[in-house]
Amino acid sequence: MRPWPRSSTRRRARSPSATPCSRAAPICPVRPATAPRPRNGPAMSDTSAVRLRFAPSPTGFLHVGGARTALFNWLHARKAGGAFILRIEDTDQERSTDAAYQAILRSMEWLGLDWDEGPGVGGPCGPYLQSERLEVYREQAATLRASGRLYRCFCTGEEIAARNAARGEQESAGYDGHCRELAAAQIAAFEAEGRVPSWRLRTPDEGETFWYDLVYDKREFRNDLITDRVVMKQDGFPTYNFAVVVDDHLMRISHVLRGDDHVSNTPFQLQIYDALGWERPKFGHMPMILGPDRKRLSKRHGATSVEEFRDQGILPDAMINYLALLGWSPGASGDEVFTREGLVKAFSLKRVNSSPAAFDYDKLAHINAQHLKRLGPADRLALAEPVLAARGWALDPAWRAPADDTRDYLTKVLAMLGGRFSDLRRVPEQIGFFFTDDFPVDPEAAAHLEGPEIPARLRALADRLAAALPPQGAAGQDVYEAAVRGLAEETGLEAGDLIHPCRVALTGLTRSAGMFEVMWLIGGPRTVARLRRAAGDR
RNA sequence: GUCCCCUUCGUCUAGUGGUUAGGACACCGCCCUUUCACGGCGGCAGCACGGGUUCGAGCCCCGUAGGGGACGCCA
Numbered sequence: 084m085r086p087w088p089r090s091s092t093r094r095r096a097r098s099p100s101a102t103p104c105s106r107a108a109p110i111c112p113v114r115p116a117t118a119p120r121p122r123n124g125p126a127m128s129d130t131s132a133v134r135l136r137f138a139p140s141p142t143g144f145l146h147v148g149g150a151r152t153a154l155f156n157w158l159h160a161r162k163a164g165g166a167f168i169l170r171i172e173d174t175d176q177e178r179s180t181d182a183a184y185q186a187i188l189r190s191m192e193w194l195g196l197d198w199d200e201g202p203g204v205g206g207p208c209g210p211y212l213q214s215e216r217l218e219v220y221r222e223q224a225a226t227l228r229a230s231g232r233l234y235r236c237f238c239t240g241e242e243i244a245a246r247n248a249a250r251g252e253q254e255s256a257g258y259d260g261h262c263r264e265l266a267a268a269q270i271a272a273f274e275a276e277g278r279v280p281s282w283r284l285r286t287p288d289e290g291e292t293f294w295y296d297l298v299y300d301k302r303e304f305r306n307d308l309i310t311d312r313v314v315m316k317q318d319g320f321p322t323y324n325f326a327v328v329v330d331d332h333l334m335r336i337s338h339v340l341r342g343d344d345h346v347s348n349t350p351f352q353l354q355i356y357d358a359l360g361w362e363r364p365k366f367g368h369m370p371m372i373l374g375p376d377r378k379r380l381s382k383r384h385g386a387t388s389v390e391e392f393r394d395q396g397i398l399p400d401a402m403i404n405y406l407a408l409l410g411w412s413p414g415a416s417g418d419e420v421f422t423r424e425g426l427v428k429a430f431s432l433k434r435v436n437s438s439p440a441a442f443d444y445d446k447l448a449h450i451n452a453q454h455l456k457r458l459g460p461a462d463r464l465a466l467a468e469p470v471l472a473a474r475g476w477a478l479d480p481a482w483r484a485p486a487d488d489t490r491d492y493l494t495k496v497l498a499m500l501g502g503r504f505s506d507l508r509r510v511p512e513q514i515g516f517f518f519t520d521d522f523p524v525d526p527e528a529a530a531h532l533e534g535p536e537i538p539a540r541l542r543a544l545a546d547r548l549a550a551a552l553p554p555q556g557a558a559g560q561d562v563y564e565a566a567v568r569g570l571a572e573e574t575g576l577e578a579g580d581l582i583h584p585c586r587v588a589l590t591g592l593t594r595s596a597g598m599f600e601v602m603w604l605i606g607g608p609r610t611v612a613r614l615r616r617a618a619g620d621r
Numbered sequence: 622g623u624c625c626c627c628u629u630c631g632u633c634u635a636g637u638g639g640u641u642a643g644g645a646c647a648c649c650g651c652c653c654u655u656u657c658a659c660g661g662c663g664g665c666a667g668c669a670c671g672g673g674u675u676c677g678a679g680c681c682c683c684g685u686a687g688g689g690g691a692c693g694c695c696a
Contacts, residue, residue, distance in 0.1 A: 139696090173696095174695090174696080175695055175696065177695090178695070238694095240693070240694075255693080256622080256692070257693090299626075303625095308624060308625095312694090320694085322694065322695085322696090342690095343627095343691095344690060346625065346690075347624075347690080347692070348691085370690090378689085405633095409633070415643080417635085417643085417644050418644095418645095419634095436633095438626090438627045439627065439688085439689060442633095443632050446645080447646095449647085500658090503657070504658095505658075567655090578655060583656070586656065594657035594658075596658090597656090598656080599655090
């Protein structure tokens with residue numbers, strides 16, 4: 084019943100020598116001034132070091148919301164020259180899956196959000212999978228227990244809900260402190276029944292808990308509203324709220340940047356920091372991402388997982404660029420298209436917005452197009468080849484221009500696309516006619532071939548081209564242009580009258596790159612042949 | 622229900638007491654042009670509402686409305 088099988092990427096755990104600082108807590112020294120310094124490099128020797136983390140739970144694919152959280156953490160870490168840590172929060176044995184774990188790593192890698200410590204790369208504060216840190220949590224829980232801050236709770240969820248309802252409150256009103264003062268005899272009785280307790284943190288009933296949030300400024304909660312939440316579950320696993328605090332502290336996280344949905348967890352977590360006598364990190368909560376209808380972004384709005392966007396031809400840099408713009412703004416500069424480096428340079432936590440933003444697929448597409456058309460020839464080629472291969476299309480060597488090799492030829496074709504290279508999914512239809520004579524003819528385009536005068540014009544053009552082309556070798560674009568314009572002039576036609584049917588004959592499309600460039604790339608013989616074919620001369 | 626938060630064009634946003642309220646996406650028009658894009662130029666469109674404070678409010682305060690989030694032995 085463990086949906087969480089071992090995988091090769093997971094690191095060995097519980098071996099005392101697995102990592103330099105896993106001897107005893109604190110795992111990573113908190114105050115090197117008073118504690119012996121481990122020899123783990125510069126990051127370990129400076130407690131003021133900027134260290135951020137992204138801590139997803141492997142219960143599903145990486146969602147754009149999670150990706151943005153990861154991105155902002157990454158950006159701030161990179162900007163500050165600090166460390167970015169990836170930690171997997173898999174304390175829910177029921178829901179965590181290896182497939183999700185793999186998918187998250189894949190998405191992070193695809194986005195280029197590289198982590199300095201975490202799965203696959205290790206690091207001095209590991210292990211980085213919470214399921215491999217159980218001893219750590221138990222140890223901290225023992226400390227808390229020893230100080231009297233924890234108590235056993237034997238209540239079931241139903242019992243709590245029933246009591247809440249009986250008091251006239253909402254069933255989900257939270258824990259009522261029922262087991263706070265259980266008598267020893269009562270505890271013994273429960274345990275004799277075989278009931279296993281969970282452990283709750285006793286929180287104060289008076290006063291306030293507050294912090295200065297990096298994006299919201301002061302946040303304050305009344306202590307009587309903070310319920311005694313479970314810290315160690317019946318199954319011996321820590322709860323999220325306990326594990327994050329322990330890990331963030333031991334991993335020496337300096338800034339906790341997370342979604343707005345964690346705001347109400349923060350006061351409780353702050354209580355744990357205080358109970359353990361730990362210094363608090365800085366907290367920043369970022370507003371949620373909404374769908375176009377201003378409801379929480381979900382699958383019914385369209386793509387939400389990073390991999391879906393990848394499959395739709397979104398570039399990782401574009402995804403990152405767009406996500407950064409969602410809740411952060413570069414200020415008055417006006418420029419919104421950023422390279423990854425530019426983003427790191429321009430980023431500032433101070434400019435993170437406090438109001439929720441709606442995801443705009445159109446704008447993502449625009450940012451993507453901007454990135455796409457700025458790519459150089461080599462990058463275009465690298466992107467286009469797999470797309471074409473997926474269609475089963477590979478360039479026939481016979482197609483290339485005499486002096487080129489296949490990839491040079493493809494590179495020319497892609498360069499020809501110019502600003503039209505803005506949607507990877509459309510590339511096959513845009514250049515399919517470079518791969519085969521048997522291309523489809525768009526119905527709308529076919530109309531351009533319909534007039535009774537068309538065949539004669541195409542034939543005339545074919546003849547003229549055939550005569551103008553050198554018998555051997557390739558002609559320049561100017562030769563094609565001269566032929567078309569010359570014929571138009573002699574017959575009293577507009578150049579367009581020839582070009583439109585010609586485009587259909589050569590490409591099957593109503594829209595394409597420049598006609599003469601297309602002719603030149605296809606080459607004289609095929610151009611002539613296709614013109615004759617369209618004229619009905621087979 | 623309780624608690625917390627948010628509110629500038631349809632959307633993302635700039636703005637921190639005096640602005641013709643700026644930019645971007647989308648949309649519309651024009652230019653370029655053999656088509657379609659790209660690019661250039663222009664247009665449409667916004668401070669949720671009501672009270673204060675102030676000589677003066679998009680910016681400060683209060684309230685209302687709308688929206689979002691949280692209230693698990695999920696994270």
